Amino acid sequence: MKRILHRWFIEAMSFMALGLFGSLIIGLIINTAASYIPGLGSLSVIGDAAQSVTGAAIGAAIAYGLKSPPLVIFSAIAVSQFAYDLGGAASSYIVSLIVIELARLYASKTKLDIIITPLVTLIIGYFSASLIGEAVGGLMTGLGEIIIFSVSQxxxxxxxxxxxxxxxxxxxxxxxxxxxxxxxxxxxxxxxxxxxxxxxxxxxxxxxxxxxxxxxxxxxxxxxxxxxxxxxxxxxxxxxxxxxxxxxxxxxxxxxxxxxxxxxxxxxxxxxxxxxxxxxxxxxxxxxxxxxxxxxxxxxxxxxxxxxxxxxxxxxxxxxxxxxxxxxx
Incomplete structure (x- = not known):
């Protein structure tokens, strides 16, 4: 249990942060520079593009950090982006963990791995995100709103x-x-x-x-x-x-x-x-x-x-x- 908790809440979240920095955060930094530094306005296109793939970056980062096989990593990109569009960063994190951990049961286990692994990963990811994506995002956003309101009061x-x-x-x-x-x-x-x-x-x-x-x-x-x-x-x-x-x-x-x-x-x-x-x-x-x-x-x-x-x-x-x-x- 200790190893699982370390894997999910330390390793996965640490690599998730790297994915966020490589997409959303650096995109915001670029857009800020484009807004306030003369002559850099055109860079906002890059910033917007980086932010638009935040979910994909989260999935890739977590899958890579947890040492998933290549096909799982590449499939997690699509799954995590779908989850992000439904419920934000928290949804991407949880759905990515679900598909990555379940993939350990079937990835690289058959001679049809190049078909089986992405197919099963995408299906599991799609249904997982559809079932819990919005709920997870809403729960975390709700907690955030409570914190924001509490600080203001x-x-x-x-x-x-x-x-x-x-x-x-x-x-x-x-x-x-x-x-x-x-x-x-x-x-x-x-x-x-x-x-x-x-x-x-x-x-x-x-x-x-x-x-x-x-x-x-x-x-x-x-x-x-x-x-x-x-x-x-x-x-x-x-x-x-x-x-x-x-x-x-x-x-x-x-x-x-x-x-x-x-x-x-x-x-x-x-x-x-x-x-x-x-x-x-x-x-x-x-x-x-x-x-x-x-x-x-x-x-x-x-x-x-x-x-x-x-x-x-x-x-x-x-x-x-x-x-x-x-x-x-």
Whole structure:
């Protein structure tokens, strides 16, 4: 059971996030650049095309990540796109898992594999998507709407909860990006989620500078804070400063300086600066937006996380080499 849960909720979601980045997210980034940078308007065609195959990218990514045979991967592309059109990212994820796991029973088992595998996979995928696609999409969107409404009504408390949950999810071996897109987060709730992610990425990159130098700062701050997971398992106190930072900064933003974002940016933080690009996409490019991004996505996460980190070091809860990561040297 542990292996199955790891396969479905860690491996599959992690590769789903890669599929999302290679289609929907990069498409949104291209469209944002096309909207605000003179001379790049024609690139919006590329951005629209990338976004239009999001479902297919999810299916291919999950099937590839779970080491499916080639015919299953190629069939999952069509199945996942159909599911996405019915129920969005969550539907693509679940239907892709269904066909990929069932395909293990028949793929590469007969001499007619080139016909049997795609035929059976497409049939299973079509009926699975038809049966549950809209329901799954509606359920996840409904949960997202509840979260969005809750944050708008209780910005202080819900701002803390959303920020902390998404920050921890980002650093854990899960996919906050996939979660945000499945929930279709938007508005103030997405803005709070971004702050939680930023606190972990900016905060952990800063607190690990002593152990990893500038290469570690870049790898964690613009890449992923998941690089610290092995160290967090050894010393859980490492993750506490960014958690406390997100719990402090998010409600300040949600109550006094409302910032909005979208589902593509909500779970990304500063990874590839997607959270910041999507903030501009959502709020518009202005000096006020730039200042808010600098303060709430960079400066405050950096300062407040470092303050808690210094306290933890003072009391011996975090020591030198506790955050040392391997960068493939």
């Amino acid at each position: 209780q910005p202080f408390v819900m701002g803390i909860l959303v920020s902390v949950i998404f920050g921890v999810t980002l650093t854990a071996p899960l996919s906050s990006a996939a979660l945000a897109l499945m929930l279709d987060l938007s508005g103030l709730a997405a803005g709070a989620a971004v702050i939680g992610c930023c606190c972990h990425m900016v905060g952990l990159s800063a607190t690990s500078y002593r152990d990893n130098g500038i290469s570690g700062v870049i790898s964690i701050g613009i890449g992923t804070s998941m690089l610290q997971v092995p160290n967090i398992l050894k010393n859980p106190f490492i993750i506490v400063p960014p958690v406390l930072s997100s719990a402090i900064i998010a409600p300040i933003m949600t109550v006094f300086f409302p910032m909005e974002n979208n589902a593509a940016g909500a779970g990304m933080g500063t990874s590839g600066f997607v959270g910041q690009i999507m903030a501009i996409e959502t709020m518009g490019l202005s000096m006020n937006t730039i200042i808010l991004i600098l303060v709430f996505h960079i400066i405050l996460p950096l300062i407040i996380t470092l303050i808690f980190y210094k306290l933890f070091r003072h009391f011996g809860l975090i020591k030198d080499q506790d955050q040392l990561i391997s960068l493939g040297k």
